[in-house]
Amino acid sequence: MSHTSIFENRRERFYDWMAREGISLVMFEDTEGRRDPALRWFSGQPADALLFLSVDRRALLIPWDINLAKQYAQADALIPYSEFDRQANTALQGAAAKLKIPLGSKIEIPALTAYPAFLRYVGDMMDFDIICRDQGAGAAVEKLRAVKDDEEIKLLRTAAAITNDLIDLVEQKVRSGKIKTEFDAARLLETEARKRGCEGMGFETLAAGPDRSFSIHAFPAYTRAEFGGPGLSILDFGVKYQGYTTDVTLTFVREPVRAQEKMLILTEKAYTLALDLAKPGAEAREIAAVVDLFFTLSKKHMPHGLGHGIGLEAHEAPAIRNRKDNHWILEPGMVFTLEPGLYDPVHGGCRLENDILITAEGTEVLTKGRIIRL
Template structure:
């Protein structure tokens, strides 16, 4: 992918923070706290600072902001254009850090309002209230944090490039998997899962986007096989599923392929045909300005005509998290539309305890003109 200079990255992260500040100003929010810790993960910290994990990010309406990381050395290496304050300075206590940083910002307002994450447990919220004397502590829905979730559902240029690189690596791995199947050196669920782990590291990726799901015919009836993979044969005669993603600079791909190893019976062939048709019918509706629910309804119609139903949504956003807004479901209102910059999965699937399961999943970038399918998963027939 394109190499971004430090100055280019500064502009990208600055633009994100400026958009957040505009929202805070419009809604009279004096300061906001974002927390990424073991108990409450929030990728917004990475989104606004570049720091990958375990930190507080505090931003104020006057433009001042700070990153308080658990690992100061890592933050100095990865954070982009932001003041870094050592966690030890605050005895590694989040509430004390928030209190002292807000005081150092010297904020002035008739009514000081700070928003903390909606996921904050009630006892912890009360501790914030006690500690932040003179502040209105807000912990609520429809907050600054929800605005950020909406921000993150449409990707900027850098996010799109990172996701495309993750997808490129994922496609390469799929080609290696197909080669391994045809040359017969991939024989077990654990073989394919460990191949993915090895190859993504060689290609400069951070990790898998989630625990790899490799299920042979005896387990492919489950939407998400449990456990994710075993030492059972993969693929074997029948329908085998593989669901995986790889993460590049925080951004994940998400693909599912099905291996159809013959001979198959007529009902298994029907499952494959229906899933391929559902993907084909829904894809043109993944376009800017189109109601999201229409794509889901198109896939559901394909299945209902065959007296079958899909037990999960047609897709979901991806990014710094594997499941992001929006879901692709018929439950959405008519006015929730696809927007340019969204990256959304298209993953029709059918599952039967006797026949096995079929899912075909690719990642789709919504563009001004329509869409771009940025992964190339498929049904592999052997």
């Protein structure tokens, strides 16, 4: 299947949604500080652009860098952002004119549009009905993107295979003493991921030796501190392959004290519990609630969510957390992490994270994240 038809196929499904909703034009924006992978998903454009989809099934891309867009993007028309003074308001007006959107039509702008900016859009486009809402176009795309298509699952499988290679490699080099510091671990991953054809990492690698593993996300992400020494060391990373990211966490353990052993056992049990509960039709919130309860009964507390979808973003739908606004139901094609963890200011932290694909039958664990006893 060519890339053109993949993108067109995705847009077709969205145009159907637009027709049902009576929306004439939808604007997507990917800009510094507010990324929206919908652009890459719909058109192949990696970043820094506006995308306009009209209900009569045309896609207009307005990129910041026209040379880059010509190389990567597929749309019915391309216009450089500089023609609109690099202002989103001006571009929206230009797109409505170019696509001949009838006056009075509904135009939907991103749900994350800031309140003051929303007022400006409305003021500038009094002849249209400007819509900005949580359960609108953005949510519809999020829902489409939450269930991966065949092309996406293929890419995620490739990313997972590379990830699994790197897990084995990093384990071997920690065991052999070649990796001594957080920096050594992070650099090995960066180097080897790119050698294997990755665009880069899915997010900044977090490598935290025993002195720093107490925090959920180590800050700074990695340093020249010891990694893999006595106690608990955490390595949280993902590779990005043609836009798709994995996300795994390994915990390395050396000479654990009793309190650390207990944390490890509980984390592994929580992981198995979560994996057993994950299947088509399961409520994501319910799985996370069971794990939270399991930790509470063990007199522990997990200070973060149980997991999250992965794909073009390191964190996307479906959410796997115990929050009352979480209504996701698992279905085949969803890919997400399960990552229970416990953290202690004295004993350090441990986390076990893998990437799970929901299949018709149940689950397939794509990655081989694990607790590694040295």
